[in-house]
Amino acid sequence: MKQVFSRPLNLKDVQTHFCPGCQHGAIHRLVAEALHDLGIRDRTIGIASVGCSVFLYSYFDIDVVESPHGRAPAVATGAKRARPDRIVFTYQGDGDLAAIGTSEIIHAANRGEDITVIFVNNTTYGMTGGQMAPTTMPGQKTSTSPAGRDIKNDGAPFKMAELLSNLGGVAYSARVAVNSPKNVLQAKKMINTAFRYQVEGRGFSFIEALSICPTNWGMKPLQANQRLTEEMIPYFPLGVYKNTANL
Amino acid sequence: MSEKLFVKGNEAVAMAALEAGVRCYFGYPITPQSDIPEYLSHALPKAGGTFIQVESEIGAINMVLGASAAGVRAMTSSSGPGISLKQEGISYMAGSELPGVIVDIMRQGPGLGGIDASQADYWQATRGGGHGGYRIIVLAPASVQEMYDLTMLAFDLSDIYRMPAMVLADSVIGQMKESIVANPRPMVELPAKEWAVRGRQEGQAQNVVKSLKLGDGEMEAFHWSMHARYKELAEKESRWEELYTEDAELIVTAFGSTARISRTAVAMAREAGLKVGLLRPITLFPFPAHVYLALSQRCKLFLDIELSTGQMIDDVRLSVARDADVAFYGRPPGAGSLPTPEEIFQQIRKVYP
Numbered sequence: 001m002k003q004v005f006s007r008p009l010n011l012k013d014v015q016t017h018f019c020p021g022c023q024h025g026a027i028h029r030l031v032a033e034a035l036h037d038l039g040i041r042d043r044t045i046g047i048a049s050v051g052c053s054v055f056l057y058s059y060f061d062i063d064v065v066e067s068p069h070g071r072a073p074a075v076a077t078g079a080k081r082a083r084p085d086r087i088v089f090t091y092q093g094d095g096d097l098a099a100i101g102t103s104e105i106i107h108a109a110n111r112g113e114d115i116t117v118i119f120v121n122n123t124t125y126g127m128t129g130g131q132m133a134p135t136t137m138p139g140q141k142t143s144t145s146p147a148g149r150d151i152k153n154d155g156a157p158f159k160m161a162e163l164l165s166n167l168g169g170v171a172y173s174a175r176v177a178v179n180s181p182k183n184v185l186q187a188k189k190m191i192n193t194a195f196r197y198q199v200e201g202r203g204f205s206f207i208e209a210l211s212i213c214p215t216n217w218g219m220k221p222l223q224a225n226q227r228l229t230e231e232m233i234p235y236f237p238l239g240v241y242k243n244t245a246n247l
Numbered sequence: 248m249s250e251k252l253f254v255k256g257n258e259a260v261a262m263a264a265l266e267a268g269v270r271c272y273f274g275y276p277i278t279p280q281s282d283i284p285e286y287l288s289h290a291l292p293k294a295g296g297t298f299i300q301v302e303s304e305i306g307a308i309n310m311v312l313g314a315s316a317a318g319v320r321a322m323t324s325s326s327g328p329g330i331s332l333k334q335e336g337i338s339y340m341a342g343s344e345l346p347g348v349i350v351d352i353m354r355q356g357p358g359l360g361g362i363d364a365s366q367a368d369y370w371q372a373t374r375g376g377g378h379g380g381y382r383i384i385v386l387a388p389a390s391v392q393e394m395y396d397l398t399m400l401a402f403d404l405s406d407i408y409r410m411p412a413m414v415l416a417d418s419v420i421g422q423m424k425e426s427i428v429a430n431p432r433p434m435v436e437l438p439a440k441e442w443a444v445r446g447r448q449e450g451q452a453q454n455v456v457k458s459l460k461l462g463d464g465e466m467e468a469f470h471w472s473m474h475a476r477y478k479e480l481a482e483k484e485s486r487w488e489e490l491y492t493e494d495a496e497l498i499v500t501a502f503g504s505t506a507r508i509s510r511t512a513v514a515m516a517r518e519a520g521l522k523v524g525l526l527r528p529i530t531l532f533p534f535p536a537h538v539y540l541a542l543s544q545r546c547k548l549f550l551d552i553e554l555s556t557g558q559m560i561d562d563v564r565l566s567v568a569r570d571a572d573v574a575f576y577g578r579p580p581g582a583g584s585l586p587t588p589e590e591i592f593q594q595i596r597k598v599y600p
Contacts, residue, residue: 043446045317048457057455063444065316066457068339071309074301078313078321079444081271081297086317086446104309107302 008032010041012061017052021221023211024052024120026178028059030188031091031118034195035062040087045079047072049092049101052126056091070101073108076115087198089116095125098134098158105164112169112203116194119160121236122211130216134158137235142216157235161208165242171203173242177210179228183238190240202244210236252429256394256421257282260324260350260414261290263398266432269348270296270319273310275303275329278362279418280352283324304329308336308349315340315347316456318443320402324350327360327368330376337411338377341473342458344442346405348398349383350414352421355580364417364504365580369558372415373532380470382477384412384484385531387502391425397529403435404484408476415531417554419504419585481533488527491517492542495524497599500539500563501552502528505586509552512591519592521599531559539566549573550598552591554580574598 007013011032018024035041041062048056050069057064067075072090080088097105097119108115124142125131132145135157139148149157161175172194176187187209194205210232212224219227254262261283264272272291274284284300291298297314301307307323314321325333330351340347353368355361375381384404386397398414405412444454460466488506490513492498501509506527516523526542526549528535543549549567551560556577564573576594578584 042448045444045446047313054459057453057457061447061453063447063454064456065313065444066343066455066459067312068309068335071305071312071336074306074309075313075316077299077306078271078273078310078315079317080313081299081310082314082317082319082321083445103302104306107306111299 008036010035010061012059014058016059017055019215021212021214021224023178026184027118027120027209027211030178030184030191031089032060033188034192037192038195038199040195040199043085044087044089045083047076047079047088047090049090049096051093051096053091053093053096053120070096070099071104072096072101073104073113073115073117077108077113080113080115084114087195089118089195091118092120093126094119094121094123094133094135098160106167109164109204109206110167110169112171114198114201114203116198116205117207118191119206119208120211121160121208122213123157123232124213124216126213126216130213137231159236161206161241164206169204170206170242171197171244172205172240174206174240175208175210175236175238177228177233177238179210179225186238249428251426253424253426254391255282255424256388256391256416257352258286259391259395259427260398261286262429263395264322264348264402265290265294266429267399267402268320268432269322269402271310271314271321272296272298272323273301273307273321274323275301275307275325277326277329279354279421280324280326280350282421283350304332305335308333311347312336312340312343312345315345316343316444318440318445322348322350324352326352326354327356330368330371334377337383338375338379338381339458340411341375341381341383342379343456344409345411345456346409347411348401348405348414349411350398351416353415353417360580361582362418363580363582364419364554364585366417366503366505366554367558367580368415369531369553369555372413373534381473382532383410384408384480385415386412387415387529387531388420389503389506389527390420391423392427394420395427395429399432403433403437406437408480410476415503417504477533481536484530485533485535485537486529487535487538488529490525492524492526492546494522495546496522497548497550497595498524498526498542498546499550499552499591499595500526500528502531502559505552505554508586508588509591511588512595515588515592516595521595523595523599534562534566536562536566539563540568543567543571547571548598548600550594551575552586553577554584
C-alpha cells in the first residue's frame with residue numbers, strides 16, 4: 001500500500017493538550033512541513049512563548065528555548081545573533097505578541113532581525129481562560145469584557161500584519177487562516193515563503209495566522225470556524241501585506 | 248600582557264569581557280555605566296561579536312537569555328532602574344539554569360534617585376531580585392584591577408555553576424581611573440555546554456531550555472538541587488580580603504567603594520595605635536560567612552560600613568559568633584553622602600573597645 005500522508009518528521013507522535021477544534025495543531029503542522037520542505041529542521045531553533053503556545057517543545061522534535069511572556073522576539077534575537085547560521089523562529093499568541101510583547105516585536109521587526117515570527121491570533125487569551133486580548137474584536141464578549149469590547153475604553157483591535165508591514169526591516173508580512181482547505185494550502189505557501197526568506201537572509205518575516213478558540217468563545221468547533229470566516233476575516237483580511245521581493 | 252594600562256573601572260569591565268570571550272553584548276544607556284556599552288560598541292564587532300543597543304533593559308536581558316541558551320558567552324550592564332527591569336529575565340535565566348553576566352554599576356534610589364555612589368542595591372543583588380526564590384553569584388570589586396579580574400571570574404563561575412553572575416560596583420569604582428594589568432584569561436576547565444540549543448542533529452536528543460516545571464515533584468527537586476549548588480558555591484568559591492585581622496580588637500567590614508575608604512581609616516587607626524582590622528567580602532553571594540565566624544571567635548566587635556541604612560549587616564550578623572557585636576555606620580546614598588576616611592576613623596574611635 002502506498003502511503004500518501006504522514007506526520008512531518010519534526011512533529012512528535014504525541015497527543016497535544018489543545019482543546020477540541022483548536023487550530024494550533026494545524027498551524028503547528030504547517031510550520032513543521034515548512035521546516036521539512038526547506039530541509040532546515042536540523043538547524044532550526046524554536047522560541048516558545050507564554051500561553052497555549054508554550055508547549056512547542058512537547059510537539060516539535062527540535063531544539064527550543066522557552067521565553068518569558070512577550071519576549072520571544074528578544075530571545076530569538078539573542079539566539080540568532082549568537083548563531084547566525086541557524087534558523088530561528090518564534091511562535092506566539094496574541095496576548096503575548098500584541099500586548100505584553102509589543103516593544104520586543106516592533107523593535108525586532110524594525111531591526112530586520114533575520115528571524116521568522118508565527119503569530120497566532122484567536123482574539124482571546126486562551127490559556128488563562130478567555131480574557132480580552134489586544135485583538136479581541138469590537139463588541140466581543142470575554143471574561144474581562146463582559147459587555148463586549150468597547151473601543152472607547154479599550155481601543156481598537158491591533159492589526160499586526162498591517163502594522164509591521166510599515167517597518168523598514170520587515171521582508172515579508174502576511175495574514176493567513178486555516179479555516180478551509182483552500183486557505184490551508186495558501187497558508188502553507190506563505191509560511192514556506194516566510195521561512196525561505198530567512199534561509200535567504202532577507203530579514204524579518206511575519207505570519208499572522210487567524211485561529212479559533214472554541215472553548216473560550218463558548219462555541220462548538222464548526223460554529224467557531226464559521227465565526228472566523230464570517231467575522232474575523234472581514235476585519236482581519238487575509239493576504240500579503242509586504243513582500244520585499246516585489247519592491 | 249604585563250604592561251600597565253590607565254583605564255576607567257567601566258572600561259576595565261568591557262576589556263575583561265572581551266578577554267573572557269564574550270560574543271554578545273546587549274544593553275541600554277544609563278548613567279553611570281554607559282562607558283561599558285560605548286566601549287563594546289566598537290570593540291566587540293571588531294572582535295567578531297555582536298553589539299546591540301536594545302530598545303529596553305527587558306529586551307536586553309532577554310537577548311542575553313537567548314544568546315546564552317544558544318551556548319555563547321553573553322552579557323548586559325546597567326544601573327538601578329535598569330537592573331530592576333532586568334529582574335524578570337534574570338529570574339527566567341535562574342529558572343532555566345542559564346549562565347550570563349550582568350554588570351550593575353549601582354546608583355541611588357529608590358525610583359530615579361540619582362547618579363552618585365550607592366550600595367543600597369545589596370539586597371536586590373544578593374537575594375535574587377526577581378520572583379520565585381533563587382540566588383545569583385555576586386562579585387564586588389573595590390578597584391579597577393578587580394573590575395577587570397572579577398568580570399572574567401564572573402564569566403567562569405557563571406558557566407561552571409550554570410547561573411547568572413553579577414558584578415556589583417558603584418559610580419566610584421566604575422568612573423575612577425587606575426592603572427591595571429590586563430591579565431590574560433585564566434585557564435579554567437569549563438564544562439561543555441551540552442544543554443545549549445544548536446539545532447537538533449539526526450540521532451541527537453532534543454535540547455530544551457526552559458523554566459516551566461509542571462511534573463509531579465519536578466519543581467521541588469529543582470529548588471533542592473539549586474540549594475545544593477548554592478552550598479557548593481559557598482564552600483568552593485567564597486572570596487574575601489583581610490587586613491590586620493590577626494590581633495584586631497575591632498574589625499571594620501565593608502565592600503566595594505566603602506571598603507576602599509575604610510582601608511585608609513584602618514591605616515589611620517593603626518597609626519594611632521588602635522588594633523583595628525579590615526574584612527572585605529569580595530563575593531557577596533556566596534557570602535564568606537565562615538570567615539566572619541572564625542574571626543569572631545577571637546575578635547568580638549565588628550563595625551559595618553555601608554552606603555545605605557544597612558543591608559549587608561544582615562549577613563554579617565547572621566555570620567558572626569553569637570557573642571560578637573556588630574556596630575554600624577551608614578551613609579545612605581545621596582549627593583554629598585560619601586564618607587571621608589577621617590569620618591570613618593571617628594566612628595572607629597567611637598566604638599573601639
